[in-house]
Amino acid sequence: MLRVRLHGRGGQGIKTASQILGSAAFLAGHQAQDFPLYGAERRGAPIVAFARIDDAPILERGPIAIPDLLLIGDDTLLEDPQVAPACGADEWTTIFINTEQEALKLKDRLSLPGLPVVCSLGPLTRKHLGDPRILSVSLAAAGGRLSGRVSLDHLNEAIDIELGALGLDRQTLKKNQDLAAEVFAALSPAVFEERQEKPLVAGQLKVLEQQEVAQAAPLITATGNMQERKTGNWRVQHPVIDYGECNNCLICYARCPEGVIAADAEGKPVIDYDHCKGCLICAQECPRHAIRTLWERESHEQR
Amino acid sequence: MTLHSGEHKKIHDLHPEEAIAPGSALCAGCGGLEGIRLALKELGENVLIANAAGCFTLLSVFPFTPFKGSWLYTTMAAPVPAAQGVRDALDIRREAGRLAEEDDFQVMVVAGDGSSADMGLAPTSAAIHRHLDFLYFCYDNEAYGNTGFQLSGASPYGSATQTAPATAGHPAGAELGKKDLFEIWKAQNPPYIATVSPREPIDLSNKFARARGMKGARLFLCLSPCPTGWGFDPKETHTIAKLAVDTGIFPLKEYIDGQVVHTRVPKKRVPVENYLERQKRFRHLFEPTRQDEVIARIQQGVDSYWAHYE
Numbered sequence: 346m347l348r349v350r351l352h353g354r355g356g357q358g359i360k361t362a363s364q365i366l367g368s369a370a371f372l373a374g375h376q377a378q379d380f381p382l383y384g385a386e387r388r389g390a391p392i393v394a395f396a397r398i399d400d401a402p403i404l405e406r407g408p409i410a411i412p413d414l415l416l417i418g419d420d421t422l423l424e425d426p427q428v429a430p431a432c433g434a435d436e437w438t439t440i441f442i443n444t445e446q447e448a449l450k451l452k453d454r455l456s457l458p459g460l461p462v463v464c465s466l467g468p469l470t471r472k473h474l475g476d477p478r479i480l481s482v483s484l485a486a487a488g489g490r491l492s493g494r495v496s497l498d499h500l501n502e503a504i505d506i507e508l509g510a511l512g513l514d515r516q517t518l519k520k521n522q523d524l525a526a527e528v529f530a531a532l533s534p535a536v537f538e539e540r541q542e543k544p545l546v547a548g549q550l551k552v553l554e555q556q557e558v559a560q561a562a563p564l565i566t567a568t569g570n571m572q573e574r575k576t577g578n579w580r581v582q583h584p585v586i587d588y589g590e591c592n593n594c595l596i597c598y599a600r601c602p603e604g605v606i607a608a609d610a611e612g613k614p615v616i617d618y619d620h621c622k623g624c625l626i627c628a629q630e631c632p633r634h635a636i637r638t639l640w641e642r643e644s645h646e647q648r
Numbered sequence: 649m650t651l652h653s654g655e656h657k658k659i660h661d662l663h664p665e666e667a668i669a670p671g672s673a674l675c676a677g678c679g680g681l682e683g684i685r686l687a688l689k690e691l692g693e694n695v696l697i698a699n700a701a702g703c704f705t706l707l708s709v710f711p712f713t714p715f716k717g718s719w720l721y722t723t724m725a726a727p728v729p730a731a732q733g734v735r736d737a738l739d740i741r742r743e744a745g746r747l748a749e750e751d752d753f754q755v756m757v758v759a760g761d762g763s764s765a766d767m768g769l770a771p772t773s774a775a776i777h778r779h780l781d782f783l784y785f786c787y788d789n790e791a792y793g794n795t796g797f798q799l800s801g802a803s804p805y806g807s808a809t810q811t812a813p814a815t816a817g818h819p820a821g822a823e824l825g826k827k828d829l830f831e832i833w834k835a836q837n838p839p840y841i842a843t844v845s846p847r848e849p850i851d852l853s854n855k856f857a858r859a860r861g862m863k864g865a866r867l868f869l870c871l872s873p874c875p876t877g878w879g880f881d882p883k884e885t886h887t888i889a890k891l892a893v894d895t896g897i898f899p900l901k902e903y904i905d906g907q908v909v910h911t912r913v914p915k916k917r918v919p920v921e922n923y924l925e926r927q928k929r930f931r932h933l934f935e936p937t938r939q940d941e942v943i944a945r946i947q948q949g950v951d952s953y954w955a956h957y958e
Contacts, residue, residue: 387673387674387675387676387706387876388675388676388875388876388882389675389676390673514936563710563711565708565710565711565712565713568713568715568716568717569669569713569714569715569716570669570711570712570713571669571670571671571672571707571708571712571713571714572669572670572671572714573671573712574671574672574673574712575671576670576671576672576673579676594659595659595660596659598659598662599659599662599686599849600682600847600849600886601682602674602677602678602679602681602682602685602846602885603670603681603685604666604668604670604685605670607664607666608664617670620670620671622676622677623676624676624677624875624882624883624885625882625883626677626882626883626885626886628883629883629884629886629887630886
């Protein structure tokens with residue numbers, strides 16, 4: 346069985362990528378299973394999806410802890426400890442990362458078990474679809490190609506089915522299929538060797554004892570502790586205030602739904618990047634156009 | 649936090665402190681979050697929120713809360729009965745001399761349009777009837793947004809939802825009109841009702857400041873542009889909210905002392921299609937073929953509303 350795990354962000358089409366991959370495998374005559382895993386996540390939040398492909402009936406269910414093929418759609422997630430996209434990858438795992446960074450540097454920096462396959466899907470996606478962030482087809486095509494289990498025809502048919510169901514017109518479907526063809530041609534199938542299963546060792550059984558209601562009830566006594574959750578990792582674009590242009594009108598502060606822009610002692614607006622989700626309302630609403638937007642990668646390079 | 653007193657006139661009058669901490673899992677660019685953020689700046693910390701299941705479930709996810717005050721989570725139909733229970737308990741303690749006046753707090757129901765217009769409407773009506781002393785904040789994103797944008801009683805005519813998509817048999821999408829909660833509530837003559845927009849923070853703040861000192865059922869309808877469900881870029885939340893007011897689709901008004909007063913009247917109303925065409929949920933009205941009769945009917949609905957007041 347080929348176990349595939351996909352990582353990305355809400356809105357990038359990660360769930361759809363898993364569906365296209367699953368459908369393509371099914372059309373190629375395999376058994377297939379695909380599903381996303383999300384609860385309270387929203388657009389911009391880290392998302393994970395899965396696919397299983399096999400020739401025998403697939404009886405396994407649930408999330409995939411040890412993937413054979415790992416498809417990481419967004420390299421800003423790589424060093425996020427809450428997401429830990431490479432978690433569970435071992436020496437039998439093929440890791441694909443959508444990035445402009447070099448494979449060897451990534452392997453060393455992130456202590457990956459093997460050299461990842463890297464490819465920057467952004468420029469190809471932008472060329473065909475006009476927006477570098479939509480990964481539904483490019484990531485599915487990368488996964489399909491690396492898996493060696495599907496042909497381009499199967500992939501195109503799956504695109505028709507899955508994206509057609511979302512109401513896309515013929516012309517847009519064609520653009521997506523052109524994109525799939527180009528991604529397909531840019532990669533070659535990976536070699537998947539039989540994984541040597543490590544025996545599972547049972548841990549010590551923990552007996553949970555009954556607690557007093559004051560401890561056991563879902564009470565939160567630290568008010569405002571939601572700020573412990575850093576939503577800054579949702580951001581794909583980064584607002585930057587140009588203080589040369591800014592006249593401290595505080596429209597950005599008034600309009601920010603998250604309340605993450607505050608005036609400092611001099612009355613200047615300051616953005617809390619730990620929590621800014623990158624909606625870019627501030628940049629849109631600034632009357633003096635004094636807020637620029639950078640892609641997260643550009644802003645990392647500037648720091 | 650000390651509350652602002654007096655009329656708000658400019659952005660600098662908004663309370664500088666945030667009553668909601670960041671970090672919640674609500675979508676980037678959520679119009680409803682902006683609405684309640686501004687509302688709580690006016691109401692302060694002494695508010696207990698009775699929150700109906702819905703998008704705002706995500707505000708407080710155990711073990712985290714963004715609030716400085718208390719938050720009570722209820723089923724979709726039951727935030728108002730929960731508010732009644734809390735209010736009654738507070739009143740009993742007050743009467744028994746076991747709760748000082750300064751330790752008392754306002755009870756505010758926070759509910760989406762599905763809860764407000766559909767499931768929770770009967771208990772709300774009963775509570776207004778009983779003169780329950782509470783605030784009600786409805787974040788209206790015009791569908792059941794949290795579960796994937798299904799049709800609610802507040803979905804407008806001509807919009808596409810997951811359960812009312814535009815199809816060959818139903819080219820308009822949603823064929824029923826939006827329930828007019830303002831009028832439904834008004835029929836029971838509560839002391840205060842207002843519509844508020846996240847794009848109009850001064851108007852919103854003044855309305856909450858006015859209602860803060862009143863007793864009885866005080867209801868706020870906040871049109872909450874939803875990037876995810878309505879289909880627009882998150883940065884356009886305020887653009888859409890502004891167009892809703894400028895087209896006259898969402899009238900900003902309040903009901904006070906038995907009178908309806910419009911607090912922002914668009915001088916010259918922008919055609920509704922400027923509002924519709926920017927949202928994916930109305931795209932079927934323009935592509936592949938333009939549905940002039942549907943657009944005209946939406947425009948006519950707006951015009952006939954304003955004709956009553958012009």
